[in-house]
Amino acid sequence: MPTRARDRLVETAGELFYSEGVRAVGIERLLAVSGVGRASFYRHFASKDDLVVATLRDYGERWCRRLEQQVAVRGGGPLAVFDALADSFEQPAFRGCASINAMVEAADRDSAAHRVAAEHKRAVTDYIDGLLERAGYEQHGELAEQFMILVDGAIITAVRERGGESARRAKAVASVLLG
Template sequence: MATHARERLIEAARELFFAEGIRAVGVERLLASSGIGRASFYRHFASKDELVVAVLEERDTLWRQWLEAEVAARGRAPLAVFDALEQDCEQGNFRGCAFSNAMTEFSDADGPVHRVATEHKRAVAAFIAELLAEAGQPDCAALARKFVLLMDGATVTVVRERSAEPIRCARGIAAGLLS
């Protein structure tokens, strides 16, 4: 039962944080949405920030598994990361990158939320570097950082423009970097 309460808190937080923003959702709202009591909340998480970290860690695992599966389905070509992102952003509820959003809301670069988000970006860059190496590209680490920069910029622009066009544009720029 204890694990069930933890899972319900994480599920409620995941949905609310992504839809409304982390800072906009208070503990009372999380309790009401999850149906979990305050004492149970604090048995599982010392603070809301600790819950945020748990949500981001779960999101990191699931999102990177999704990306790797989507890229594998597209033949593990480096540009497939953009095709997967385009597919993701065409969902009706796209709100950008949860990790970039979290870094914006938590400005303490030494804090646990920022560290989890930064590690996510590092892991994505490592995955892209692996794809680039498989494709025979030189200086894979530097090129992967450029891909992540393009992905991040395009994702923010998608949120602003409500169109997948920025992802397609970023893919075109990335294709140019490969030649």
């Protein structure tokens, strides 16, 4: 069972890594902001890399739950994914996708952080695949992969442009894919 110190470390690291980058945030800063002592840190995590992995897992789970909720509120159709993204892109604290950001920083595809980030992307693709299958699209697997290119492209574009317009443009492309 996770302890409160572990939860504080994961929560603090998630916020700092997302806003500033994994490499930019050192252990000393994490300890100071979280209020967790060094011994407690090492009781829960063997290294900063282990904390990065835990943070990415936590992010992925929360992100997927939020996406599922937002899509359900919008009727549960596959195109609702882009409406949910547009809303999140318009939030002042939006800085892209923590998984994409981590993959860029941990360019080694064999690193644990890169693998966990890629697992998150696979989970999102599988979720979209399920939406497309339930909506009756025969080529749902291929469409889901195409949707993910649009999702990731919209995320990166939103970082550059700020706002939800990239998700709305991606939705227009996705609607063409659906016929």
